[in-house]
Amino acid sequence: MTGIEIAVGYVFAWLVRKAKRVAGRADEEVDRTLDGAMNQLHELVSRKLGEDPALHRLAEEAQTGQDGPSDRTRQRVQLALEDAAERDPSFCEALNQAVEQMQSLSRASRGASAGDGGVAVGGNVDIRSDHGSAAAWTMGDVSLGNPPRPGASQG
16 A cells, blocks of 8 residues: 555545544544644645545545545545645655654554453464464364264264
């Protein structure tokens, strides 16, 4: 995924948060640093795209409460940002920095939690098996190889 694709997602998230605040449904404990970075990214994109209809459509979709923008709107905003970045290297650099900052803050604000019997992991997990074995974080009874044929009582 490119930085521009990620930027579209963050701008949409900012617009959703704004719509919730206007409607009075925002959480009171908003991470101020993350919120500030989202504002900066939105301002950067808004200044560059101005009155672009794709950006207006993105805002409309955010106000409807969708989980994400429609594919068409996402593509339109992405193309507008790609064009702007190609034409203006300083905007491209600022956009990349804003996206990197958002990604860093997003990772830092995510905590790992799990319910009863669950396992919480705050990073990557790589579980592998080889040579006909089985691997999992947790696993019930496992038989490897050729199981015996079912008898009369087994069905």
